[in-house]
Amino acid sequence: MLKITLAQINPTIGDLDGNLRLHLDAARRALHEGADLVVFPELSLTGYYPADLLDEEDFRDRLDAAMAALLEATREVSSLHWVVGVPTRHAGPGKAYRNSLLVIRDGEVLLDYHKQLLPTYNVFDERRHFEPGPDVARVLRIGGTQVGFMICEDGWNDEGKDYAVNPFQRLADAAPDLIVSINASPSHLGKREQRHDVFRAACWRHRLPLVFVNQVGGHDQLVYDGASFLIEPEPGVVFEARRFEEDLVTLRFETARGTFAARDGGPLPAPAGLEPMAFYRQQIVLGLRDYARRCGFDRVVVGCSGGIDSALTLALAAEAFGPDRVLAITMPSRFSSTGSVEDSRALCANLGLALEVCPIEDVVRQVSDSMAASSLALRPTGLALENLQARVRGTLLMTVSNARGHLLLTTGNKSEIAVGYCTLYGDTNGGLGLIGDLYKTEVFALCRHLNEVAGRALIPEAILDKPPSAELAPDQRDTDSLPPYEVLDEVLKWLIEGDRLGGPEREAAEAAVAALRASDEGQALIARVKGMVARNEYKRRQAPPIVRLRGRAFGSGRQWPIAARHY
Template sequence: MILNLTLAQLNYKLCDFTGNLARIRRAIDQSANADLIVFSELCLSGYYPQDLVEEPNFLARQQMVLDQLIDLSRHTAAALVIGAVTPNAGIGKPMHNSLLVIRQGEVVLNYHKQLLPTYNIFDERRHFEPGPNTPAVLVLGSKRVGFLICEDAWNNQGSDYAIDPLQTLADAKVDLIVSINASPSDVGKPAQRHELFAGLARRSGVPLVYVNQVGGNDQIVFDGGSFVVDPTHGVVHQLPLFDEAIESLGFDGHFYWGSQVLVTPVSAVMPDSEFYYRQVVRGLRDYAAKVGFQKVVIGSSGGIDSALTLALAVDALGADNVAAITMPSQFSSVGSVSDSADLCSNLGVLLLEHPIADLVGSYRTGFEHHFATAPSRLTVENLQARIRGTILMEYANHFGHLLLTTGNKSEISVGYCTLYGDTNGGLNIIGDLYKTEVFALARYYNQRHGRELIPLAIIEKEPSAELSEGQKDTDSLPPYPVLDEILKLHIEGARLRPDEYRNAKAFVQQLQQDGGQATVDRILNLVAKSEFKRRQAPPIIRVRNRAFGNGRQMPIAAQY
């Protein structure tokens, strides 16, 4: 007997129970011949609802759509595998992160996630109690199907947790393991999943189905990439990355696409710049839609960061939904305006000009008159950034746009930004990209579009904040290829991909041996001193393993 499986990789909105049910219903309607339709972890609420699970009506709202789904199951032959929050009747935290199998109007299996992640961006133990280490098995026809939830499969060879739910299932002699997931995306993650689950299938001898969700929820982006694993051949089929998909496969010990047996391994490897492009575009598009913005506004300095932000915003939302404002001061180069004009012309974006020299002069005069001293150079530099930030917020407030801030990870790390100035905004889409990655992504952007949309003059321009005469970034910072390696090792360390970690470690060690210890120490001190700025900065779309925000929780008032 061939078991017909449908993998439903959908884009959920947090706590939009009615909307999420509609998405699930459409997937069911497209899976008429399925025996088992698999959705992702916490699909009814979306992942992760955070403290919304503590709201008095959370479970009641979820139960309303769950009842509708149970009723809907009476009219389909398929068993439905969903993720939901369920109450905990015993001691401990008040809820479980659960997997429900619904069939013919009944919940025929209720399994509680056993391994609750509390690292990096995860804090599931805050709300959930782990379930017992017992196998969740359902007999479908002649097949024994076992079930897991996400982290349950990430006990790497038994070294991370005291129990191994996957091994418990393997010991129960199941024919197939189905894992429902809400696995956030970061660079290298798709390939990491393939390697992990291929190894699990090989060691257990059991085929695996892995279903993930897709789409952006706040700073986190889910990349989908659901797949199936043959114990001998590895990952033999994958759903698209970054897009919704509903696909049906056959299973009788092997996986089938139509009549074709799937035995050829598939790769999840994607070049970094392509990955960053797709993740940021997906993240911005979903963030804007889910918080209710149609249009964005960006301050255009003529530099690489704002240029890339503009270009990515156009691809995510369309040129008609993107506005740019150039705000030259007495220190702005001719290119800051002309390069912005060329960029916006190439992209089809409205460019507005709002000079700030008179406003800066008025503030300086007022400062000197009322405080009996001239403002310092640093004060004037920050004043310009804050005037620009105020103008951008003024425009955003009046016209109803979402303001995108444009700082990169290198500058945010060392505080090379002005609080309440260029940090103003509702979202930062490049804030998890190091400066060297910003340059690489800008070049990739042009390559992807087959022409020079981001002018080469911007890409090759020496970086400068242009807040004082002749200012260059290298006046205050090491060259970005040096700075970025120091930052990668310090901020991400062993969380980097193995090659990145080895390269960064070797680079910094060589720098220290060549007399650069003082440079390293100065950078680490800047990172520590800038925590108060990052705490007040807008959300950043996460693309790397350790991003600023809840993925890196550091105190402000501490001795570093």
């Protein structure tokens, strides 16, 4: 029998001293609970992913010092085996580092394993900094249990479709009693189920039980949901740690039977998933909290238009920080409806937020007059006037952010960002976008979910029912410039995410596109949307990061040229 502690921690990228404290605290608790082995996530010492920090000599020196401190810490908790993820120096040709797993006990490295499969796709770019490890299995006897080790991507290729090397098969050939996999697996819709499916199939094929430990927390665009799990070959996933929060769980592995049990020998709680809207909510809240905390913000400011996007952003911000740390500012112009200001007041009253009013009409007029009186002899009209209003609002919000030290949250959704229905240096201003990976139809669905969970209309029905509008021109509606969102979103899903869509969502998108292709008008609509997406890459490249929620989000996971002709 082997007692194992799953240390699902939330490390901060580059905070080597802070991360080391997380390790030591977890190890002390593991020892108190009688564990033989404590398992941390991939690159747990540096946080995932340190990226070009690994090229900085100062960081390399600090990393060497942190490694020495880590070895010393293991001497303090001397009877425990630590499984830690670290970058280790690589001698010889190739990159300067390897992505490594170390098993340490009492200051001595008993085993090192270097990640073989280095993902370089979507949000990953490990080959930029790491040299692949050799094609070997690494196994260590701990007590009476033969334990084999792997790192994240090494376990995803058991069907041999993506790489020529199959580390899972190599490890299975070494005949361990148990596999321990350390991971930094970022979260998106459907990812938890994908992890379960991939590792359950491999464990069943090789008749091996597995411990999967994942990191948790928000890091720039990415959010890691934790959800570490245990697999037995026959039943599959038999336990899952908490999602979207740190967790430390000690359990028993019965070596002779190849099964897991709770620390006291009792049964393990059954894992449970989340429906999509609950998932979106938790992912965004954690992503915002960690992004703000790590960037030194404890308050946020949001421009409140009385529309659905700013309403959802404010509701999620209030959940993440509490209402007293969220400032809403409404900035009406002569094109703003009376209802928009009233709806903003009702929303903020429901959420318990402070609402400030800062009209922009005088500022817009003064800018227009100044431009007309200058040598430019230009008075903005049409689109230029619409965008001027958005930029005045963006400037005012950034001024409040500077003056009060609040993080400005941008409020654009994925549908609008995709087709460029946003103003550069206007409503794209901000430090983070919460809903930039939600299509407009999902924004409405998540608002309704929040109301259902609250048991009351946090977001007023008037906001949910009104036709979407930027309110930058008389009687303006989004549908003046865009197809209906119910149609647009399906086309965008097909264009942007394609085969990354799963199940019913993929079927719906393919069916919608097929129906459009049946007519000349529909084909023209698809071509128009495709062109809009391509032409507006320059806006997305300059926009703030967004919290990633789906399999392919704008940002690091979608690298698209700006100056190109491909539509």
